[in-house]
Amino acid sequence: MPPLASMRLDAPRWRSGEDDAFSVSAAYGIQTSLGSSNLVSDLIWSAIAKYKGKQRIKVFLWLVCGGRLLTNDERYRRHHAADAHCVICNNGWEDVNHILGQCSAVIKPNKLQEFLADLD
Structure with missing residues (x-):
């Protein structure tokens, strides 16, 4: 021993x-x-916490920044969808970047001002 x-x-x-x-x-x-x-991350979470606008916008920002937005890409990863392509435009994988910046059908250019006015 x-x-x-x-x-x-x-x-x-x-x-x-x-x-x-x-x-x-x-x-x-x-x-x-x-x-x-993680100073940048802390600043982002702090800004979301201090947001004084509509609660639904605050929850949406929290979901996006926390990686909890249920996109088709995430649904596919969880085996809840047949594929991860965007069902709106069929031009790419439906992840957060696609929805918020690349999908041409989500926010129409002529509706952008109306969308931004709703944030106030």
């Missing part, structure tokens, strides 16, 4: 602490140092 000291080397450890022991302050330090690299 191996000595007890050699068995201890194979035990799980918290590598951030001084003595490899877990501490809340060490975990908080790691979290805050990782959070600083």
